[in-house]
Amino acid sequence: MSFTSNHPIQVKRAVVISLVDRVLKLASPEHISSGHIIMKDILIPNGYPEIFQKNTISQITEKKKKKLMELVILEHEGPTHQKNSTTLPYIPMLCNRN
Numbered sequence: 001m002s003f004t005s006n007h008p009i010q011v012k013r014a015v016v017i018s019l020v021d022r023v024l025k026l027a028s029p030e031h032i033s034s035g036h037i038i039m040k041d042i043l044i045p046n047g048y049p050e051i052f053q054k055n056t057i058s059q060i061t062e063k064k065k066k067k068l069m070e071l072v073i074l075e076h077e078g079p080t081h082q083k084n085s086t087t088l089p090y091i092p093m094l095c096n097r098n
Helices: 009-026 029-043 050-077
Strands: none
Touching (some): 009 029, 009 050, 029 050
């Protein structure tokens, strides 16, 4: 999709995000940098400004870093609220039901 198209900016940002996600999910670690080069080779001819690409990518990486840190903290701390429960059997002679 061309950057000059009449789509909302959120849709254009989603194009960049989807390409970044594909590179991160599908490329092996040693090929991620070449994946970013290919991604830029796709976006630049379609009119996506480099500053727009950089800002979107930095927003994505910050969100992913924040989520990763939250997961690490949660794993380190363990569950915060553990509920202990006990199941008692129903014994008809001990219960007063009228």
